[in-house]
Amino acid sequence: MEKLKQIMQYLNEKGLPIAFLRDPVTQKPSVSLTMLVVSFTITILALISKFAKIVDGIDVDNAMQLLIICASLYFGRALSKKMKNGDEPKQ
Numbered sequence: 001m002e003k004l005k006q007i008m009q010y011l012n013e014k015g016l017p018i019a020f021l022r023d024p025v026t027q028k029p030s031v032s033l034t035m036l037v038v039s040f041t042i043t044i045l046a047l048i049s050k051f052a053k054i055v056d057g058i059d060v061d062n063a064m065q066l067l068i069i070c071a072s073l074y075f076g077r078a079l080s081k082k083m084k085n086g087d088e089p090k091q
Contacts, residue, residue, distance in 0.1 A: 025078075032074040039063070039070040 020029035021037060043066070046058040 030074075032070070032077050035070045036067075036074045039067045043067045 020031055021034045022028065023030040023033055042058065043060075043063040045055050046060045046063040049055040049058055050060055
């Protein structure tokens with residue numbers, strides 16, 4: 001029990017490293033891009049499972065909603081960064 005407490009205390013102090021994808025423009029780790037790629041992968045698995053029954057138990061509607069939310073977050077952040085820098089969005 002004491003060993004587990006030490007491990008948890010170490011993780012609380014140092015943090016748990018998580019790998020994030022890098023934004024192609026800024027070359028910095030991006031949580032929103034990582035969430036977009038993960039939700040896209042889940043949605044593709046859900047669509048494949050709907051027809052091929054490979055992975056069972058993923059609801060397509062919920063996966064699509066997650067993808068829409070993550071895409072909105074990523075592209076909204078990208079637009080707000082461009083507006084903050086004074087760049088106009090390209091059409």
